[in-house]
Amino acid sequence: SQTIHQWPATLVQPVGSPLSLECTVEGTSNPNLYWYRQAAGRGLQLLFYSVGIGQISSEVPQNLSASRPQDRQFILSSKKLLLSDSGFYLCAWSAGQSTEAFFGQGTRLTVV
Amino acid sequence: KQEVTQIPAALSVPEGENLVLNCSFTDSAIYNLQWFRQDPGKGLTSLLLIQSSQREQTSGRLNASLDKSSGRSTLYIAASQPGDSATYLCAVKAGAAGKSTFGDGTTLTVKP
Secondary structure (H helix, E strand, C coil): CEEEEECEEEEECCCCCEEEEEEEEECCCCCEEEEEECCCCEEEEEEEEEEEEEEEEECCCCCEEEEEEEEEEEEEEEECCHHHCEEEEEEEECCCCCEEEEECCCCCEEEE | CCCCECEEEEEEEECCEEEEEEEEEECCCCCCEEEEECCHHHHEEEEEECCCCCEEEEEEEEEEEEEEECCCCEEEECCCCCHHCCCEEEEECHHHHEEEEECCCCCEEEEE
16 A cells, blocks of 8 residues: 655754755655645645656745655755744645545644 | 635534535636545545545545535535544645645534
């Protein structure tokens, strides 16, 4: 069966520090991968998506970037964190554009 | 641009009541609609997936309907229990790479 791993679960980082959040999927090949951010009490906002290795599409201009170095690995990064980058970050995958989406357990990022 | 609205934003009911959560979307060109459950500080758990060609899906005490032409979906929860307390999110999937657009959720509290 397919599983999705996301880490770390929580992270406290100072303003100006770098960020790297990792997401891996097991049990499937060539998944569509997504990074979302959730503000407190709100729904999810799509940040990046990828349909293949090295293929990254950005939805919202921001201080973040994403990379897909391997088929089932999706990384969210920042060179210098801002206070406004705080939030709950969720990674998701789906087998195709019209299939069910599955989510990781999320990373709570607090920038101080 | 797709917009998803969930009403009500919060709902409090006594245990045993049947209830309905509403979700509406502006663009009917979707692949599917998915209902999720989110517990505080946790990731998303998929509850029901309705493909665009379907009218409803059932799982246990949950029943979700989809009226694509009117841009509406409902999630019906029968005989609610305190363990049903959570935030319920709906998401529609559409477009290239199957991007999901989320509503802001309905926070449900079931009182014993």
